[in-house]
Amino acid sequence: MESLVGNIDLKESLKQHLEQQLSNASSYLKEISINSFDKFEKLGFPTIKNEDWKYTNFSTVLKNNFQLSNENSLTYEQLSKLLFSKLQGNILVVVNGIYRPEFSTILEKENTLQVRKINNLSKEFIEQHLSKTLAVSDAMTSLNTAFASQALILQIPKGKVVEHPVYLYFIASSDSNIFFHPRTIVVAEENSQIKLAEIHQKQGNHISFSNAFTDIYLDKDANVEYYKIQPDQEEHYHVGTTQVVHKEKSCFCGTTITLGGTIVRNNMNLILNSNHCDSTINGLYVGNNNQHIDNHSLVDHAMPNCLSNELYKGVLNGKSTGVFNGKIFVRQDAQKTNAFQSNKTILLSKDATMNTKPQLEIFADDVKCSHGATIGQLDDEPMFYLRSRGLSESSARMMLVSAFAQDIIEHIKLEPLKELMVTMLEETLIQN
């Protein structure tokens, strides 16, 4: 039920740009791209009339003129300011949706972590890992898949453990407004392990709009730790989907931390397609000024004996808006499912708004499912306690808010990232 939005020019220029980009692609990729783009054209940019986009409206920003090519003049000096020196490991840099090996450092051996571009890969691989998203009827996903001929592939072979964490930087850099579609496919083969952190950064003052999509495939017994970090930044618009497909006994732990961005929409889809899978997703969003942060999650329990756990917390100040929509599906076959979900938000100012919709759809009876949502302000009592011990109002407030947010940050197992997040959160809160 997506309806068309007025921006015909942008659609037209996207089409032209796609044609240029596809001139060198293999025929198979070309077919997928064109099919996806057709689908996108049919659906149009999502509007608030669409139930999934009810609270999040991108129509104003889409009226801008955008550069669609990946051209940029990013220098190493400029880049190094955007990289966090504390985070040491495999550094992969994607600029405007294109993987840049010259900016990247890979510590791991080739037989542990394979980093490739999609056009070097076989038809079978593409068939297995890309064409499935064709079925998704979301316009932004289709649009991303249309530009997937530039996708970056990370593959961890069977039984390998990626020792150093992988920091994947998505950089937006241009001399004008830019609209781009980074696509990443992570394939963790049987019994492999990886720690992966996506960091979304921006260079320059122009409007950047990224429409990202990350597929994560977990084979039997695979273990993936995943982080998505969105530091504070202005004039940045983001629609990002992370789709996780589980196989037997695999284990996924994902954390999304959103501190910045003008309008941010994160989709986290977990597809628990086999027995005994274990999935945890956490999220933290801190909004200020006119920021709009939207977290959608979908946990689809298709098979028995799986566990999913979800905790999203948010702090909203200024005129910011938060959206949480958590869907849990438990299909008829998925007996003995445990699925838990919780969403807690603190509204710090009078003008902040929170819309939450925790949704459960359950078709099996032998399950334990729960969801909870709370929205409120800081409790008076702890505030009074701290004030009576001589703390100023602002520092007491700060202490309570960061304690609230720590719940999510504490779950970060990657120590350097955890430290970084603690300082980053503090900075954001002080600014607020």
Place this chain on the structure above:
Amino acid sequence: MSENIKVLEEITSSEYKYGFVTNIESDAAPMGLNEDTIRFISAKKNEPEWLLEWRLKAYRHWLTLEQPTWQNLKIPEINFQNIIYYSAPKKKPQYNSLDEIDPELRDTFNKLGISLTEQKRLSGVAVDAVIDSVSVTTTYKEKLGELGIVFCALSEAVHTHPDLVKKYLGAVVPMTDNFYTCLNSAVFSDGSFVYIPKGVRCPMELSTYFRINAENTGQFERTLIIADEEAYVSYLEGCTAPMRDENQLHAAVVELIALDKSEIKYSTVQNWYPGDKEGKGGIYNFVTKRGICSGVKSKISWTQVETGSAITWKYPSVILKGDDSIGEFYSVAVTNNYQQADTGTKMIHIGKNTKSRIVSKGISAGRSHNSYRGLVEIMKRADNARNFSQCDSLLLGDRCGAHTFPYVEVRNNTGKVEHEATTSKIGEDIIFYCNQRGIATEEAVALIVNGYCKEVLNQLPMEFAVEAQKLLAISLEGSVG
């Protein structure tokens, strides 16, 4: 487990207890819907010109609307031209005492277990019985009249209290609100009208009984309850319908208006024919119920026990406009076989210090689907608003579904909103515990379900609570999966 299956079969094969047809000569409108049908209804009821215009306006707007599709229900296509929109027991005689009532009609009530005389004598409940759209008799009317309480059929109120009706009809649920309210506004046949004057506490529970009687008639009743300042009223609504193979449509509208410091308590027990075990037949129950706490410190409380209907689509809501007003919603929805229910509430907080509480218990068995859909909205100026919602689902059987769609929208940071939901089945350990102590499985289930729903059943007036408990036991015995 085989015992369970046996009991389940017994229950599902048992026939609908209230399935009978009363042969009262009906005076019906021709099948189908057009402006003439509306004029016919209006003329039949001898309505004033403004009401006819109002109906026609609704009808013309209805033509521009489409049936909503957003709900989590599978609704077979409804042919709105295939329905008789008006059917009244022929000639409305004027009765002075209950004995004068058509004996066959009285039998109907007796079969339903709401013998009017009995109730008059024992429970002191005043019943305004609605059979196929026309209010047949109103008991205790005189006694209520002494207090200034108006409790009569809406069609009568149009003549006796035109100002009130004109002022409040469509004030809470505008005729253009949705597809079914619009249809109801065009063709509503009758319903109850209640007005409680200033400072009066209604001494008894007011009650109506709705039945859909003649074949192929939709029931489109409209209830309007107004509680003036510092008034109190408790209103009961019970619904049954005889067994019919074709689906029958019921699209009612209920409007409640609570002025300063008044309180309205509205309770429903709905056990309309749910269709047979193959999912054939049954009532489509598409009801819009909404109340407005327009005055300060007013209170509206909805309690519902929904066990019947093939499809239920119902969201009793409260608009908390007055400062310090309170809205409550207590619901038990039970679905079995192929029944579908999409029900819940809306709490719209507009005034300061408004409070709302939602307790919803869904029980699904067989191949049924039960959804809770609710909205809690805290508007910008609703300082210190408070909401607590709890919606629990119980699944009996592995082919049923339980769904929750809660919307929470908060625009004021002093608001405090909590929502909790759980879904589970009755634990085998609990059943085992009961079995050990000599309680048979089906009794144990009834016991557990009753305990599970207690929070809601406690809100019902006593006579209803007893009936509701029986209903729960009947619809669910032995369905432990």
